[in-house]
Amino acid sequence: xxxxxxxxxxxxxxxxxxxxxxxxxxxxxxxxxxxxxxxxxxxxxxxxxxxxxxxxxxxxxxxxxxxxxxxxxxxxxxxxxxxxxxxxxxxxxxxxxxxxxxxxxxxxxxxxxxxxxxxxxxxxxxxxxxxxxxxxxxxxxxxxxxxxxxxxxxxxxxxxxxxxxxxxxxxxxxxxxxxxxxxxxxxxxxxxxxxxxxxxxxxxxxxxxxxxxxxxxxxxxxxxxxxx
Amino acid sequence: xxxxxxxxxxxxxxxxxxxxxxxxxxxxxxxxxxxxxxxxxxxxxxxxxxxxxxxxxxxxxxxxxxxxxxxxxxxxxxxxxxxxxxxxxxxxxxxxxxxxxxxxxxxxxxxxxxxxxxxxxxxxxxxxxxxxxxxxxxxxxxxxxxxxxxxxxxxxxxxxxxxxxxxxxxxxxxxxxxxxxxxxxxxxxxxxxxxxxxxxxxxxxxxxxxxxxxxxxxxxxxxxxxxx
DNA sequence: CGGTTTCTTGAGCGCCGTCAAGTAAGGTGG
DNA sequence: CCACCTTACTTGACGGCGCTCAAGAAACCG
Numbered sequence: 123x124x125x126x127x128x129x130x131x132x133x134x135x136x137x138x139x140x141x142x143x144x145x146x147x148x149x150x151x152x153x154x155x156x157x158x159x160x161x162x163x164x165x166x167x168x169x170x171x172x173x174x175x176x177x178x179x180x181x182x183x184x185x186x187x188x189x190x191x192x193x194x195x196x197x198x199x200x201x202x203x204x205x206x207x208x209x210x211x212x213x214x215x216x217x218x219x220x221x222x223x224x225x226x227x228x229x230x231x232x233x234x235x236x237x238x239x240x241x242x243x244x245x246x247x248x249x250x251x252x253x254x255x256x257x258x259x260x261x262x263x264x265x266x267x268x269x270x271x272x273x274x275x276x277x278x279x280x281x282x283x284x285x286x287x288x289x290x291x292x293x294x295x296x297x298x299x300x301x302x303x304x305x306x307x308x309x310x311x312x313x314x315x316x317x318x319x320x321x322x323x324x325x326x327x328x329x330x331x332x333x334x335x336x337x338x339x340x341x342x343x344x345x346x347x348x349x350x
Numbered sequence: 351x352x353x354x355x356x357x358x359x360x361x362x363x364x365x366x367x368x369x370x371x372x373x374x375x376x377x378x379x380x381x382x383x384x385x386x387x388x389x390x391x392x393x394x395x396x397x398x399x400x401x402x403x404x405x406x407x408x409x410x411x412x413x414x415x416x417x418x419x420x421x422x423x424x425x426x427x428x429x430x431x432x433x434x435x436x437x438x439x440x441x442x443x444x445x446x447x448x449x450x451x452x453x454x455x456x457x458x459x460x461x462x463x464x465x466x467x468x469x470x471x472x473x474x475x476x477x478x479x480x481x482x483x484x485x486x487x488x489x490x491x492x493x494x495x496x497x498x499x500x501x502x503x504x505x506x507x508x509x510x511x512x513x514x515x516x517x518x519x520x521x522x523x524x525x526x527x528x529x530x531x532x533x534x535x536x537x538x539x540x541x542x543x544x545x546x547x548x549x550x551x552x553x554x555x556x557x558x559x560x561x562x563x564x565x566x567x568x569x570x571x572x573x574x575x576x577x578x
Numbered sequence: 579c580g581g582t583t584t585c586t587t588g589a590g591c592g593c594c595g596t597c598a599a600g601t602a603a604g605g606t607g608g
Numbered sequence: 609c610c611a612c613c614t615t616a617c618t619t620g621a622c623g624g625c626g627c628t629c630a631a632g633a634a635a636c637c638g
Contacts, residue, residue, distance in 0.1 A: 187492045189575035195492040210481035216488055242470050245477060252480035253438035259487035260444060264415045264423040266494035267534030271594065298617065306495030308595055313618055330603075330617055347417035499626065526585065539626055541586050558585060558635070 146205065146244055149237040150177050154227035159183075159220035165206075168217045172209040174228050178202050181224020182295050185216045186303065196304040198258065199296065201285070205251065208234070221296045266306045269347060274305040275315035276344040279325065283335055290338070294331045373472035374433065377465040378405050382455035387411075387448035393434075396445045400437040402456050406430050409452020410523050413444045414531065424532040426486065427524065429513070433479065436462070449524045494534045497575060502533040503543035504572040507553065511563055518566070522559045 154177070159165050165176060168187060178200055185206065186196040197216060200206055206218055208231075238245045265277050278301060283292045294301075298309040305312065316333075319325045324341050326334040335341055343349050382405070387393050393404060396415060404411075406428055413434065414424040425444060428434055434446055436459075466473045493505050506529060511520045522529075526537040533540065544561075547553045552569050554562040563569055571577050 185488075187488060189492065189496060191575060193496040193575060195495045197488045197491050208481070210478055210485055215485050238474075239470070242467070242473065245470065245473055246466075249473065249477045249480060250438055252477060252484060253436070256480060256484050256487060257438055257443050259484060259491065260413075260415060260425045262491055263425050263487065263494060264417065266491055267423045267531075268417060268421040303495075309617080310596085310619085311594055314594090317618075347419060347421065536627060537585080538587085538628085542626090545586075 144247075146177070146234075146237075146247065149234060149241075149244070150227050150229050153233040153237075154229040157226050157228045159224050159226060161220055161222055163220050165218040165220065165226065166214050168214055170214050172207060172212060172214045173231055175205060175207045175231055175234050176218070177227040177229070178204050178206070179225040179227060181226075182221040183218055183224060183226075184221050184296065184300060184304075185218050187216050194303045195306070196300060197262070198255070199300075199304070205248075208248070221300065271305075271307055271311050271315050272318060273344055273347055274307060275301075275312060275319065276324075276341050277346075278305060279319075279333065279335070280342055280345040283338075283341075290335045292333050292335065294333065298330075373469055373475055374405070374462075374465075377462060377469075377472070378455050378457050381461040381465075382457040385454050385456045387452050387454065389448055389450050391448050393446040393448065393454065394442050396442055398442050400435060400440060400442045401459055403433060403435045403459055403462050404446070405455040405457070406432050406434070407453040407455060409454075410449040411446055411452060411454075412449050412524065412528060412532075413446050415444050422531045423534070424528060426483070426490070427528075427532070433476075435459075436476070449528065499533075499535055499539050499543050500546060501572055501575055502535060503529075503540060503547065504552075504569050505574075506533060507547075507561065507563070508570055508573040511566075511569075518563045520561050520563065522561065526558075 156179070157176075159181070165183065166172075166174070180202055183200045183204075183206060184196050185198055185200070186194055188194045199221065207214060209215060238248065265274055269277065279292065282294065283289055286292045296304075298312050301307075302309045302312045307315075316325070316327060319341075320327050322340070324335070324337045324344070326336055328334065384407070385404075387409070393411065394400075394402070408430055411428045411432075411434060412424050413426055413428070414422055416422045427449065435442060437443060466476065493502055497505065507520065510522065511517055514520045524532075526540050529535075530537045530540045535543075544553075544555060547569075548555050550568070552563070552565045552572070554564055556562065
């Protein structure tokens with residue numbers, strides 16, 4: 123089936139996803155079990171005991187927090203190669219759910235902790251990953267706090283295209299609801315922003331989950347807030 | 351002078367700020383030089399070569415990113431004991447400025463890197479700090495993306511009081527502009543939110559930079575989005 | 579005490595959220 | 609392959625929260 127391949131976001135060029143800098147790989151290979159999570163299925167919930175870490179093999183995962191009245195914020199999306207659920211405390215402080223049908227390696231936390239205690243290089247890699255994510259989180263804060271709806275959507279597409287294998291043709295695995303909850307908007311506003319970008323000739327939308335970037339420069343300028 | 355003591359935010363109860371879990375201390379003591387930064391003075395700029403790390407001795411520091419047209423987002427505030435400027439890449443990806451006159455320990459990055467390579471415990475501590483900050487960043491994303499102006503200000507005061515030595519009387523070292531840029535609001539909206547909390551009897555504002563929390567439960571409920 | 583900066587308050591507007599309807603896409607069974 | 613149903617996305621009208629512009633009040637400092 124070609125569908126599975128198309129539903130994947132390409133891995134980010136982060137340290138952990140490259141074979142040559144993947145000291146966690148051997149640990150996970152030995153101690154981990156293979157699990158699957160179907161579309162919209164939870165991998166773990168915020169507040170659960172953080173007993174396991176997960177490495178995404180195929181698919182895509184969203185991590186989110188929800189307010190008592192249901193308002194949701196998706197902090198980030200992850201793809202093949204990424205590690206999730208390695209927590210500072212005893213319990214997960216966000217919920218992780220599969221965006222599309224996904225396969226993961228499930229590794230006991232104690233096992234990973236023990237491995238890290240003996241392998242300084244692996245620990246250093248994990249520190250780099252954490253710092254990289256912190257950097258991404260800060261960019262997302264600028265987006266959420268200071269960008270307009272159009273700029274938010276342009277930024278999102280910009281990041282997605284950078285992660286994508288094909289730069290101009292980008293497949294969007296997540297729903298408009300997920301995009302809205304990631305950008306601090308409503309689905310209607312996201313949809314209107316897409317339409318606006320299409321009318322400006324910056325993107326084409328052959329199908330809702332399939333965009334083509336027609337003017338990359340304009341998209342990036344808009345994303346970086348360098349437009350009037 | 352009592353003023354200096356009053357202008358400090360109390361240190362967070364993070365791992366790195368406690369003496370017993372401070373393996374970085376000895377490294378910094380040996381290799382670091384003492385520097386001062388006056389109110390609103392930059393410690394380093396986004397894009398500069400990240401050659402040094404800093405540990406705050408006294409005072410308070412804000413880290414921020416600015417869009418081309420001047421829109422600013424303050425990602426976080428730091429206080430005595432906190433380490434800033436330890437970057438994943440070759441250059442700083444945010445600007446650090448003193449909120450009040452501050453004293454810092456300036457340590458060459460190479461020195462710290464070398465120290466970390468030999469001390470696994472210190473590295474583990476740094477990983478914990480990074481993960482803790484990532485967790486805080488995710489909470490801030492919920493705030494920026496999904497909370498109302500009143501909820502944002504209530505959350506801010508809630509965090510500030512948790513970090514403060516005295517729980518009910520809280521000193522606010524930063525300006526309304528800083529608060530606004532941290533919460534994704536304007537100074538006018540921040541001011542109006544303060545007034546609203548005062549009229550609701552949740553806080554008192556004897557002076558602009560000095561608040562008293564009269565109803566902690568109501569403040570926390572509002573901060574957590576558990577109100578109508 | 580005067581000057582400067584910071585904070586507060588007010589009036590009006592605009593972006594985005596809400597509510598509602600319409601349209602397209604996808605999946606299922608005949 | 610197509611009718612049917614369900615779900616997801618798009619578009620429109622309207623209102624409200626928060627931004628903009630402007631003035632006034634308070635705090636801070638020499």
